[in-house]
Amino acid sequence: MAVAALRSEDYDLATPHGARLAIRHGLHTGPTAGLANGSVQGNLAILPKEEAEEFLRFCVANPKPCPILAVSEPGDVAVPQLGRDLDLRTDVPRYRVWQDGECVDEPADVLSWWRDDLVAFVIGCSYSFESALREDGIEIRHVTENCAVPMYRTNIDTTPAGRFHGKLVVSMRPMVPADAIRSVQITSRFPNVHGAPVHIARPDLIGIADLGRPDEGDAVTIRDDEIPVFWACGVTPQSVIRSSRPRFCITHFPGSMIVTDLRNARLSVL
């Protein structure tokens, strides 16, 4: 029986399930920002069971960069509490595969890399609190400039656990001081997606020499009346993987997240 070719019109990218299916079938390949508006997107780190036990302790010890939304059962490709019919191997537009701390592949799926002992960590992402900031009327510069949020490796050590250790990565959003204060209030309500900022106003104090040269993402305009506001970033696990060199690991490619059925608004603790 002939099967008609899939088209992107067949999927409703405004729903999380539709977005995952479109990604799975190769009809959405870029960053996930803007997909399934209102739905929680997550950072991903997938490790063999043995390393996963230590990584779980690492996340618990570092809740600001690594707030856990869900941990999968070993070998399971589904995470039912995050979304129906979700497949960890195919539903992220681009992955990174790591061996001994080096990125060895950046594939569109990890079907050929999958193993039965893998455990997935889905970690909260700043997209969730950005939606609350924008609803409040606060401009998010990298959204305005249609690029990726600038991310910087700091000189701040994460709390080590087992083999896992490394520097904190932060994302940065420039704001006028009154919006910076308001953004502390708003993001404090979202501890599961990095919560309140970790630093403000003085990049030099955390080892950032030049805001114009982020380690990941893109540089954004900072106006004369603005100060940089820094949040712990879900890309921190990738910095930790580079430092800690587990034998095998899969992560998402920065900006290319797993789209879940959770609602951003539901993550607010108040």
Add this chain to the structure above:
Amino acid sequence: MAVAALRSEDYDLATPHGARLAIRHGLHTGPTAGLANGSVQGNLAILPKEEAEEFLRFCVANPKPCPILAVSEPGDVAVPQLGRDLDLRTDVPRYRVWQDGECVDEPADVLSWWRDDLVAFVIGCSYSFESALREDGIEIRHVTENCAVPMYRTNIDTTPAGRFHGKLVVSMRPMVPADAIRSVQITSRFPNVHGAPVHIARPDLIGIADLGRPDEGDAVTIRDDEIPVFWACGVTPQSVIRSSRPRFCITHFPGSMIVTDLRNARLSVL
């Protein structure tokens, strides 16, 4: 019958009523910081009934600098909801008396200035949130340095109401950035005592040229790794009185507050 001379040992300065009695009888004459620990202290503005109606609208329009804890009945020297046996004429160590916007007297009581048409506004004071900050382990520099908090007249206009208009006055506390973020969280819980900061990190943006030269209070040390954090200040009414020139007004002398029976902890909204 002979009456023994009053001595400061006769009063328990650790209780709000004891502190008010000691002040009333001239046994405590200086700043009120540290008296009746845990009790709410208030800024004071007292106006004739006619001006008071407009000033009430001014406070409602400017809740950050002028959060109202209580308004007295015209002519009453008591404010029962703030404290038992409280006398507005005697229970503040030092007052300021204003005529046509000029300070004409700084007496230890206002018994001779009192009028039957006066209405008192008791306005929240930052001492209340400072106690929450210190409990959190955040150092308050002017407390460490045993001086008055530095206050600055900004270039920010308050919202005018009737004859009342003028610039916002802010108090400043220097902090490392992480404490500045934490202090936004803590003080956000205390909207009745100025709430969250109004500005952070960049004094130049609000018309403050030199942090070393405050308009009221004392300069404090600002370390290399610290940023200034600015809160709306209950001395704003005095700046407004200078600008708006009501015919008659009584205020507290900065740092010399009215001690109430309310508990600081009880002002927290969360």
